[in-house]
Amino acid sequence: xxxxxxxxxxxxxxxxxxxxxxxxxPTPSHGRSQFKVRTPxxxxxxxxxxxxxxxxxxxxxxVAGIIxxxxxxxxxxxxxxxxxxxxxxxxxxISFYVMKFSFPIFKIKPKEFGFKDWxxxxxxxxxxxxxxxxxxxx
Numbered sequence: 001x002x003x004x005x006x007x008x009x010x011x012x013x014x015x016x017x018x019x020x021x022x023x024x025x026p027t028p029s030h031g032r033s034q035f036k037v038r039t040p041x042x043x044x045x046x047x048x049x050x051x052x053x054x055x056x057x058x059x060x061x062x063v064a065g066i067i068x069x070x071x072x073x074x075x076x077x078x079x080x081x082x083x084x085x086x087x088x089x090x091x092x093x094i095s096f097y098v099m100k101f102s103f104p105i106f107k108i109k110p111k112e113f114g115f116k117d118w119x120x121x122x123x124x125x126x127x128x129x130x131x132x133x134x135x136x137x138x
Contacts, residue, residue, distance in 0.1 A: 052106050053117075057124035060098055064091045064125065065132025074137060088126060095125045 038046070068075070068087065075084050082090075099121060103110045 049108055052108060053103070053121055054124060056099060056102060056106065057095075057121040058128050060095050060102075061125040061128025062132050064095060064129040065136065068129060068133045069136040075133075088129075091129055092122055092126065095122065099125075 068091070072082075072087060073079065075082075075087060077083050096118070100110050
């Protein structure tokens with residue numbers, strides 16, 4: 001005969017919850033940020049700001065294309081003293097500061113811009129500048 005143990009046996013405390021109280025298990029985010037669900041008003045405001053950002057960048061690009069045509073003509077390095085890519089870098093630099101100071105007029109906060117936002121608006125400026133310059137050359 002074996003001697004009875006004086007140790008208390010552990011009691012299994014796992015309870016089964018009914019299905020209506022069940023909640024999904026939390027999933028780890030693995031370093032990804034959780035996004036807040038935006039209200040329809042916030043979506044409308046973000047859409048409005050996106051249109052304004054695009055329109056301002058397009059207008060600045062058109063003006064830059066007209067100035068490039070009037071001041072540089074065809075942009076031949078022997079006539080202007082600059083290569084075409086240097087001219088575009090000047091346009092990018094100047095348009096950055098023009099947008100940085102003109103966006104607050106339209107109630108857009110440039111301090112909240114990330115790299116992707118600035119890349120987007122500068123691409124629009126360069127695109128419209130080259131398009132306008134090309135159309136004026138023809």
